[in-house]
Amino acid sequence: MAGCSITTVSHYFSGKRPVSPTMGQQIQRAADLIGYRPDPIAQAFATGRTAVLGVQFPFQGDSLVSNPYFPAMLESVSVAAAGINCSILTIPRSFESYDIDRKALLERLDGVLLIDPWEDDPQLEKIVDYGIPIVAVGRLLRRSDVPWVDNDNESGIRQVFDHLIEQGYRRPALMTARVNYAYTYDIEATYRREIQRRGLQARIIRTSDYSERASEDDARRLLDTPDRPDAVIASTDSQAVSVLRVALELGIRVPDELAIIGEGDTVLARTAIVPISSVRINIEGLVRSAVEMMSTLLNALDADYPRLLPVTLIERASSTRHSGD
Amino acid sequence: MAGCSITTVSHYFSGKRPVSPTMGQQIQRAADLIGYRPDPIAQAFATGRTAVLGVQFPFQGDSLVSNPYFPAMLESVSVAAAGINCSILTIPRSFESYDIDRKALLERLDGVLLIDPWEDDPQLEKIVDYGIPIVAVGRLLRRSDVPWVDNDNESGIRQVFDHLIEQGYRRPALMTARVNYAYTYDIEATYRREIQRRGLQARIIRTSDYSERASEDDARRLLDTPDRPDAVIASTDSQAVSVLRVALELGIRVPDELAIIGEGDTVLARTAIVPISSVRINIEGLVRSAVEMMSTLLNALDADYPRLLPVTLIERASSTRHSGD
DNA sequence: CTGAAAGCGCTAACAT
DNA sequence: ATGTTAGCGCTTTCAG
DSSP states (O other), X not given: OOSSXXXXXXXXHHXXXXXXXXXXXXXXXXXXXXXXXXXXXHHHHHHTOOOEEEEEOOOSSGGGTTOTTHHHHHHHHHHHXXXXXXXXXXXXXXXXXXXXXXXXXXXTOSEEEEESOOTTOHHHHHHHHTTOOXXXXXXOSSOTTSOEEEEOHHHHHHHHHHHHHHTTOOOEEEEEXXXXXXXXXXXXXXXXXHHHHTTOOOOEEEESSSOHHHHHHHHHHHHSSTTOOSEEEESXXXXXXHHHHHHHHTTOOTTTTOEEEEEEOOHHHHHSSSOOEEEEOOHHHHHHHHHXXXXXXXXXXXXXXXXXXXXXXXXXXXXXXXXXX | OOSSOHHHHHHHHHOSSOXXXXXXXXXXHHHHHHTOOOOHHHHHHHHTOOOEXXXXXXXXXXXXXXXXXXXXXXXXXXXXXXXXXXXXXXXXXXXXXXXXXXXXXXXXXXXXXXXXXXTTOHHHHHHHHTTXXXXXXXXXXXXXXXXXXXXXXXXXXXXXXXXXXXXXXOOEEEEEESXXXXXXXXXXXXXXXXXHXXXXXXXXXXXXXSOHHHHHHHHHHXXXXXXXXXXXXXXXXXXXXXXXXXXXXXXXXXXXXOEEEEEEOOHHHHHSSSOOEXXXXXXXXXXXXXXXXXXXXXXXXXXXXOEEEOOEEEOOGGGOSOXXX
């Protein structure tokens, strides 16, 4: 020990008590010298925590299974959790399929992160009611008592409208899916608002799920008519790709006769045959924000939610008519 | 305490010392009564472990990003880890992109699980050389010192051949990708062996990556000729779907004129327009087996690897000519 | 086969 | 602003 008591060191690292600058210097120097770092396990042990965060990923239907931003989500969660000295455990979509009981799992968790929670997920209720700290990444409509962070989807849609109008498109349709995410409600509401505000005509199509087949079928229905829209705002990049595929198949020129916009700015949008404009979200920031919120909750403080993160429309060929301008 | 010392309780639960049956009964009864369970954190603390397993998922290229069995993998890992009182932390594909250093992360891990390791992953070397217990899910060619478990891919390909031949197909081609997985080597080698053994002619096509576009381009090249194969064994379901798409586009009847086989038996195979026969793997068993192996490693015992898990060809319409038989 | 006791590295009153 | 001290719940020698 270089200069002071262990208590001061503890408080220096936790910041739970003021430490004089002089002392701080000494501690820091000594720590660097011997490569000291507080042991997370010992901390967890002493405070009675488990230092494990439960994470529920949106595996609800097989349809979402190949969600391309899923890996980024997982990585971000891991890194952010490590940042507050926690590790993670995925909460299975159904406890029955594995031979474990919910209680036993939840017992060893300090808190739970809900990624893109489904509104009518029956499991959700049970987790929330277990009385464990929870933060949702993606708004939760039903349970207003659950703190959440989300993308500023409203702003995203507004950017899309500004861009489309500027490019001369006047009949944008919206393609969403019949799933119970707050997200779909949000973009529908914003779409309607923008349509009305600009005196345009609304055209909304909801695919039965997020499968390629459903999207392509509905895209065909939407585009294979004389009064087809001149732009499609898809709720995911994968839907946007389906729309693009159908458009090309029908001989509709993109972007001349049809603009296509995706959401998420995933690899799908970037690598499509006609690169697709897409709303970029900040996954890392979103997750970091959620974990931060969880951290304050864990310290029995009140979290200030909701928190909205900015998104940016990335303009690509699929919606840019006069690329030369 | 119901009847004995805390020491005996400890040994009863850990099984590290024989406990008389009588005593065992008493302990069990008392534990059930008060709902006692050993505290994993305290255990970790006392033994100097972190109770955290690092997991590296195959995010190497964007191309694998929408791997459909990925969520199942994650769930299985979480559940299996919980089974040995561990939680997990995902090792980012690049430490640079996040502001953390490798040492700091690896330091808080008891061991690392490598999921489908890439042979020429530069990061792999560093993790292995760090000297932490490692188990690979999916064979590692380069580092024979790393314990691994894998699917019995050889058996899978053999089942495919048996089935195809039985259905009257005689010119099966193999479609893999130019990626550095032991998996691709294994199936190529087995394919060649089976071809030779049966006196057939080999036809192997390697897509540049696992993107849809690459697969469709190569599928077109493979099928749009007079001397096209009468069966395609794809290395993934996603490739199989691409082959199917191209075949239908070219007016080739599946399965009459062309059989298509996938690998992994994912949702993609089941929901394709023509349901695709696919080799089912046992993800949960694979992961459980790996974690088990890790557990013995953690206890400083020698693991008996390799371990191969059985796979089963699921026959569907895409390769079944006489469905009525 | 069972007990006693030390101690893992930290936190959190309580005291100064 | 800093120090003292008592544990957190387990594992693990060492001793019966």
